[in-house]
Amino acid sequence: MSELVLVTGATGYLAAHCVQQLLQQNYKVRGTVRSLGNESKLKPLRSLDKASELLELVEIDLGDTIEKWTRVVSGCDYILHVASPFPIVADDSVIQVAVRGTLVVMEAANKCYGVKKVVLTSSCAAINEGHADENKVFTEGDWTDIDSPKVRSYPKSKTLAEKAAWDFVKNMETGNKFSLTCLNPTLIVGPLITVDQGASVSIIKRFMSGAMPALPYLQMAFVDVRxxxxxxxxxxxxxxxxxxxxLVTQTPSLWFKDVAEILRKEFGQFNYPIPKYMCPYLFLWIYSFIDKESKEILDRVxxxxxxxxxxxxxxxxxxxRQIDESLxxxxxxxxxxxxxxxRNGYEERNNNNQK
Incomplete structure (x- = not known):
């Protein structure tokens, strides 16, 4: 009998790829979604190969009770806890959602003796923010300094949620003593299975839609969603x-001008307005007064x-994988x-998500 894996936030960008690969490997999958009533959002998951035999979708939210989560976790061998908010512009509300959502899954796993392991999707944002030396090489031994005035709400949410998970496992004295692994990916890119428009989609969309009039002197690390x-x-x-x-990332990191050049070579011929010119810090600072997303990156320039x-x-x-192809x-x-x-002249390209 195949093992059962719970994937939280199954319609999300990364989670949908987790579901796809688990099904390809003949695992049974129980995916959590916020609503079973939005069939258009669920259709891409239900259309995956082997989904009709091996995929079960259940309706639950990270804010629901431990009792409800325990019923969802019951019978599972593993949990991939992927669900977590990732807005480009965040406020402190994401901290409570991330920490509480992580702890409710931990508590449910502790109550269900069949769960062998939880794999938690954390982030590089729990590693490399708020340090005195921001340009050093970061490893898994580094933690974001949440007391730094430079650290904004999203990195705080990922840092505190991951620490809450480690503290929970460390302090388990009774119940099911499951194992924990935390993965810390950088910015995830690559093909979509669902049309979830999280931060990754929003950033690449800005490169190609004209919403980014010029390129900031910004470097980011990327990794393919697959x-x-x-x-x-x-x-x-x-x-x-x-x-x-x-840490889950391709190296080296790319400057935004590198990303733009990769995209322009492929999509410039179809007249997508990919920015060409660099944006001086002064202009970015002025623009940040009317654009919240620009304000978020000022400290990272x-x-x-x-x-x-x-x-x-x-x-x-x-x-x-090589990130140019992923982009x-x-x-x-x-x-x-x-x-x-x-746009005129564009021909659909058949992305092979199953590689």
Whole structure:
């Protein structure tokens, strides 16, 4: 009998890829969704190969009771806790949602003796924010300093949620003593299965829609969504990852001008308004008064983003995809899913999400 894996937030960008890869490997999957009434949102999951035999969707929210979550977790062998808010512009409300959502899943796993392991989707934002030396190479041993005035609400939410999970496991004295692995991906890109428009989609959409009139001197680390999903499943099964944090990222990081050049080579011929010119800090600072997303990145301008991904490679044997291809596939996916308009001369490209 195949094992049952709970995937929280199953219609999300990353979670949908986790569901797809689990089904491909013949796991039974129980996916949580906020509503079973939105069939258009659920259709991409129900259309996945083997979904009719192996996929069950259940309606529950991170704010629901521990009793309800215990019923959902009951019978599961593993939990991939992927669901968590990731707005580009966040306020402190995301902290409570992230921490409470993480703890309710931990508590439910502690009550259900069949659960062997929880894999928690954390973030690099729980690692490299608020440090005196922002340009050093960051590893899993680093933690974001939430007391730094530079650290905004989203990094605080991911840091506090991950710490709450580790504290919960450390202090378990009774009940089901499951294992925990936390994954810390950088910005996730690549093709879409669902049309969930989280931060990753919003950022690449801005590159291609004209919403980014010029390029800030901003560097980011990227990772392909399929690699992150694969890492969840590898960590789920790998005993050596128990009790570990794992940075999940391709290296080196890319400047926004590099991202724009990659996208322009592919989509410029179709007249997508991908920015060409750099934005001086003064102009960005002025623009931030009318654009909240620009304000969010002011502290990150001219930072060199460096991560050590050797643990993911050594412990899980993961080989990361090249990000230029991931970005191109994501651009096509945004157009094919009508998140971006189809311009004259554009021909649909068949993204193969199953690789």
């Amino acid at each position: 690699d992150v999903a694969k890492c969840h499943i590898l960590a789920m099964k790998a005993k050596q990852s128990d009790g570990k944090r794992i 001219n930072r060199h983003i460096k991560f050590d991904n050797s643990q993911a490679q050594a412990m899980l044997g993961l080989e990361f 191109i596939e994501m651009g096509h996916s945004l157009i094919d899913n009508e998140i971006l308009p189809r």
